[in-house]
Amino acid sequence: MRWSVGTKIGGGFALALAILVVIGVMAYRSTTELIDAAQMKTHTYEVLKDLDGLLSTMENAETGQRGYIITGEKNYLQPYNAAISVIDPEIQRIRELTSDNASQQRRLDTLAPLIKSKIDELKLTIELRESKGFQAASQVVLSDEGKQKMDDIRKVVARMENEENGLLVVRDARVNADTQRTISTILYGIPFAFLLLAFVGFFTTRDIARPLRRISDAAELIASGDLTVSVPSNNRRDEVGVLTQTFDRMARFLQEMAKAAEKIAAGYLNVQVKPQSQRDVLGNAFATMVENLRGMTNEIREGVNVLASSASEILAATTQVASGAAETAAAVSETTTTVEEVKQTAQVASQKSKYVSDNAQRMVHASESGKKSVQESIDGMNHIREQMDSIGESIVRLSEQSQAIGEIIATVNDLAEQSNLLAVNAAIEAAKAGEQGKGFAVVAQEIKSLAEQSKQASAQVRAILSDIQKATGAAVMATEQGTKAVEAGVKQSTTAGESIRMMADSIAESTQAAAQIAASSQQQLIGMDQVASAMENIKQASTQNVASTKQAETAAQGLHDLGQKLKELVERFKV
């Protein structure tokens, strides 16, 4: 199409205007003619009416004249006077009306003298009647001169009316023809114009409206959010073609934006959005949004990391605090119990200190008797030491004697050995003696066995002696230790005596101290009561503390979970 839409619409309107002008001109012309014809016709009717008026005026004048003549009364002259006054203007008007018609002017020129003469005749008669009476006037009337004049007037008027009626017929015909032509113009011209304009309008509309409807449908879909539309572009180069291509580009741009938005929605923040132009508000906004989102996500990630780690630390710290609070509560509870016990103990101590004070008094006496007893025990110890000395000496003598026995045993053993050898030699000798030595051999054998026995016995004695030696050694040791123990006992007894003396002094001091302790422990008891109530308060507080820390721990756990969740959420965004 080479024509632009404006050209097409303008062409259509121009065509319609042209047709309108043609029809209007034609109708104007016909109507103008019709008006002219209608005016001419009215003019004719006015002429006819004025002619009739003229005639009736004349007849009125004649009627008045006749009435006066007959009666002689002046009031019958009224119509006559009225007619006389109007007759000249009427003639003048007819002359003006028929100024365009030469023949009628001529007839008027003939009519005017006739009317003049008639009026003169009427005037004559009236004057006669007035002056001479009825006879004279009737004479004039009976002369028929007036009647003749009246007939002439009527003839001329009739001719004039005929003329005007002929004109009326012609003019009617002209009016009818004009009317017919106007009707024809309207009757054929308007349908033709209608058809032509309808045809042109239909094609023009179809040419513009269809593509526009497609675009508007697509716009409707886009408006409802469906971006999958595609507008097929044709090769039109008019505004519609341009609009279609532009719309297609817009739809594709929107689809790209939608894809980018979907990716962003899916968490891929690494999409690159290129703005179509410098003034691409949406694209620029998108790019800025993605950039901001990326930065924001990074910051959020860092923040969430910080939050998560902080939450972890808080959780750990809270857990420690909770366990610490629990331990504190347990410790406080134990302490409370302990304080209660201490209180009871203090009570007991208060009672005991009184007893102690009494006992100390008794102990002073006891320590006196203890001192005597220690002196006695020291004497006993000395006696024991002497005894131990004599025991030691006895044992040493015993040991020496057993040593002598040992020497004797060695000698016996040697003797037994020699006896044995002797017995063997005797046996050898006996064997050498042959048959005579047989008995001697038996004796030798016997000696040998005796030697063996004494050897065994000496061995046994030796073993026993060895045991005795050991026993005496142990006894010597024991005696020595006993002696030392006794000496230590003596020393200790002396020390004990000293101690007991000191103890007696101490006990005296203790008695005073115990009295003071009794007073102090009473005060202590009161103090312990206060401490116990204070501990009870602390216990309650620590229980509340434990509950609070438990809550804090739960909250920290929630925070921790939230941090983890946020971390997962942020992990879903790929920057």
Add this chain to the structure above:
Amino acid sequence: MDWNEVHRRMELAQASLGHTVDPTPGEKKRILKERAKVLAQEPKVEEQECIEVVEFLLAYERYGVVSSYVREVYPLRDLTPVPCTPPFVLGIVNVRGQIISVIDIKKFFDIPEKGLTDLNKVIIIQPDSLSAETPMTSVSGPIGILADVILGVHSVALSQLQPSLPTLTGIREEYLMGVTTERVVILDARKLLSDKKIIVHEKEE
């Protein structure tokens, strides 16, 4: 400490000591009777021909020498080692004025050595003075054999004597007379005395 108990035990020990040293007449009678009973037993009459053997221990093995070759048994005292002699010659001893060389037959039989003590004995052997057979060699004088312990003189039936083990060869076989059923190795003193190898006769060149 129960001193009464101590006193009682001491008295008891005293009593028993006196009792041992000085047996009661009844006890003395019983011991004498037992001895008489043992002595009264008829010694077994040896049907077979027997030899008297002096038994002794070398380490833990029992050895024997026919008693007719034994002059006497003597405790090992004042052993004087002699230089330049074979290892089996221990040394010399003085027995009542007579110098006798002592040999150690453990060296011949590979018996483990034991340290020498006063308890060691010397068995002095010499040629059989009673038997008619003349000495085979001109070996003069007795020889001492070292013994750990002297067990005594026993008679061994010749029929019980078994020849020496066939595995033993050389010098060992030469000195053996036989082995009894009680595993007493009987040495042949005659061969020992007559063996020239034992004689140390080193002349000056």
